[in-house]
Amino acid sequence: MPVLYTDITSEHQTVRQAVGVFDLSHMGRVRFTGPKALALASRVQTFDAAGMLQGRVRYALMLTPEGTVMDDILISREQDGFLLVINAGNRAADLEVINAEAARIGATVRDDSEALAMVALQGPNAATLMERLGLGFATALKYYTFADGPSDFGALTISRTGYTGEDGFEILVPRDNANTLFRAALDAGADLGARPCGLGCRDTLRLEAGMPLYGHEMDRTVNPFEAALDHALRSKEDYIGSTRIAAFAKTPPKQRLQALFVDGPQIPRQGHEIVADGQVVGVVCSGTRSPTLGRNIATARIDTSVLDSGVALRVRIRRNEAAAELTQLPFYSRKRASGPQREIKS
């Protein structure tokens, strides 16, 4: 997937105002099937797999035995098991752990990453475009649910999910039909403003929407509490890392992910230091010029001890320092009037 097809800002606006077409085939797609699928799903990730109804999609983490974050994933409950969509850069490491656990448990794992491709339609016009592609069956889906269905592009698995903060769909399509689907979406959506969109705008969109990115808001050096991802810890099973999670939960984290508005023209970026009274108190995880807000935004892990003190925070951006103001995630949330209804929490 390219970083950009035209430029980041206009692709970003396409998704906020019309519909963007993304090629997400680089992501990993792994299926657990058969009678031991639940046991495996309960072991390798942090959502309550047993409590998931068929057709649901949930955000979850894979952890190291030390309780730090190995990957962040979407898990779907399918008729005969589970589907995990995992990060491309972590695919090999995730599969190593999954396959080792599967061998121990006797579960069946199928890596569909090569057999299937993934196309996302994201934006307020996504549902209209789906109908034009003959995929109207998916427009009845609620947020964070999925359905399988036949189509002109083969058998598809479509979820009403995304990484942009807009209404949208993520489509698993047989690899050989992916190009046809991608081009059909651009053709059918031309008058809806459909354009191909790259990884660059995906990053600015997800950051505005307050969604974390592996390698930025979390990695193997960070635990879920430090990354403010407690909400993904929904399993009471003995999953990998669960012992450490129970220990972490007893004491507040020393650092915690925060949202910041940052003054000035220079963009805060990963690794820039956060300072208060001349002391380094944190580090930027992600930062960008928000195309929607027209100002610089960042996430940063900051010492919890300074958060309540009201002390002024600054970001060191190379030779300069910029004033920073704490705010709440998300930086942007869409008006939900026209989007899908939020599903009732299960």
Add this chain to the structure above:
Amino acid sequence: MTNPKDLKYSEHDEWLRLDADGVHAWVGITAQAVEALSDLVFLDLPEVGKEIQQGEVFGEIESVKAVADLYAPMTGEVVKRNDALIDDLAILKKDPYGAGWMLQIRVEKRSEADKLMQADAYASHLKSRADHH
């Protein structure tokens, strides 16, 4: 994209236009550099009176995507700085070789210009760089 023939180019995508007096020169970045950066947000240039050294960093330009250092194509003292450009980076997209100039410098050693490329050499430089990616 064709590069003006009357300019000289550095491997870091800066251009230099030597004035007829042989003493002053104008410095900017190429259309290809502007395109590669896209979505510009910030430009940091040295103040008038500062000395810049051939091949060394004299400023930085930042886009949504990345921060890039600016390298001096020749050694010299900064005589003029384009503050209008700092205030409106869109100028760089429209006119990188004209209104998008960054600095005017007083050149110290004219022989340094021999280290820079002509337009056709810069074009092959860009091509070989693209082939490496």
